Amino acid sequence: MSKISRRWIALAAAALALVLAPPAVVAQTKLVVGNAGGSSADAERKVFYGPFASANKITIQEESFNQELAKIRSQVETGNLIWDMVSTTAINVATGCEEGLLEKVDWSKYFDPKVFRDVGGVSECGVPYLFVSGGLAYDGNRIKEAPKSWADFWNVRKWPGKRGLLYRAEQTFEIALMADGVPPAKAMEVLAAPGGPDRALKKLDEIKPHIHWWKNGAESINLLASGEVAMAYAWNGRVASANKTNNLNLKMELGAGHVSGCQYWAIMKGSKNKELAIKFIQYAVMAQNQADFVRVISYGPANRDAYALLSDQEKATLPGQHLDKASLQLGKLYLGFWLANGDSLLQRFVKFAAQ
């Protein structure tokens, strides 16, 4: 034993020495980006980071960021910035902007705001670069008669089998209201009105024994592919890339209504590389690069000019034709409601799901 442990210690010491050794001097500027990792970061690397870095002779370093606002806050408040910019959600852009954690930029100086109009436009602290749609998904090889609406999703008699839904109040409540007959564009309005959350929970209660709650995107695809659930709420990029890489025949019915929102680029308050970050963002939202990005990851483009560059087949899982059927995860109503009620509704939801 002692021989083994001595060898381990020697190995560990060597490893430590490697870690602590002063790094070789790098003269290149480094842009540090916090992103979600996984397949979306792979696509960003391929279409944005790689080409931009080599064209500008800089390095782009990626750090893992799972949308914990606390991570941005602790860096800005301690003045110890590790990241220059982040890829983040509308809710984080809004709070981070208000609380002084993200840089306010006069984006209209750098962009044509018109091209972002369909997805809610640029905000004071962020520029949208991809459009995620969560909608009704099923396996085309298992289900013969295609479900057309969320009411069909709720119809467990006609389409037997479990239903996969997101283990979260946000998005799931909007979907439940759509199933209860609320037009998608009105879902947030109904939810924010008195009794809205009760109505959503009551609707969820109807199919509760049939619900399989999923907690991350990969899980939703797994459930559909293995036949564990007959239908699921799923994000379109995940569905399209599963079809591509695993040769599946998953279908999405975005016409049933969907919950959609953007992912934004935002710059950390006090970043020394602000100018470079702006230049990067300009590069990432150019129509051509947006179209290339869609081809890799199959999320919708934020720049509407990119649609013109895509083929019909590439547009199949994109919400282009169903933008009017969206409950948007942006805007004053959405942000105000979830910022105020997010915590208390999550508690209610967790309690409801456990009962």
Next chain:
Amino acid sequence: MLALVAPSVLFIALFFVAPLGLFLYRSIDNSEVPGWLPRTTAALASWSGEGLPDEPAFRAVAEDLAALSGSTALPLLGRRLNHNIPGFRGLITGTGGRVDLAKPGRMREQLIAIDARWGEPAYWQTIRRERHVVTPFYLLSALDLRYGASGAIERAPAESAIFLGLLGRTLAISLVVTGLCVLLGFPLAVTMAGASPARANALLILVLIPFWTSLLVRSTAWVILLQNSGVVNQLLVGLGLAQKPIPLIFNRVGLYIAMVHVLLPFMVLPLYSVLRNIPPELMRAAASLGAPPAVAFLRVYVPQALPGLVAGASLVFVLALGYYVTPALVGGPGDQMIGYFIAYFTNTAVNWGMASALGTLLLLVVALIYLALGRVVGLNRLAVR
């Protein structure tokens, strides 16, 4: 003597006791409200809490909010008060930018015109109650309690009272996992203690493998193995042992399997180190004195193994209490543990008061359990010799 101990004492004080104290203090810290609303909190101190306060209080809140307008303190104050009443954030940020101190007329009418909620007593009562630098609010919330409209402490409504239930579930899951680890770990450790060094090392490596595997890989592997269309269920159905797939994952069974898998080494290692030092002669002596194997085992072997058993069990129990990623990945909606909310409040909601209150609650419960255990077993026996 003192010089030898001083560095470690200093280290523990600086890097353990101090941060822990700060962390615990977070659960009652309320300096933001009186700090950012100095005039309002002073004005409300003399208010009875009935109906609406007088004009000076309206004037005070207007002055305080106007002073914060444009700074990041305004949304942060809103975030703080939103913990008490959902929607308070919007009231604060919405009023701060619009209030006009120079406008003639009563401030009461102006504020109510900006937002009708200034005419509701609940918001005023909240500021009045939170006017001190410390608050019991987070600890009460962690116990599913709150202040009612009358100012008395009452139970939170059933639909949102979740923390006591979560705490109970966390303790129950941890206890079962500890029990399973004892049942599986004890025979294994006994075998290892009696085996040749080479074989003991091989067994040790097998025990340690889950240790070296990343949490996500480990959990995903269990999903693939145990899901309805997974290897185990296909085998069971194929062999005719089950009519249809048995739900083995996304429920309590799956959670126990995954947690025991990870935590077993923490049971086996301390136990093994104790068992290895039990002289085999003692069992032989017991046998030569006429004790049947079962009696010798219970009266000679087990008492000597107890310190290892207790050390391993307490290690497993404490570690199990803090689990939240594994329950999220392999458990069902009825299997979430309190750590899920501690992480949520820390990372996503940035409500460190609540995170700290839940942590404090957990710490207190564990301390109580150990005190009780110490009474029953005797504290000196808990020490690993």
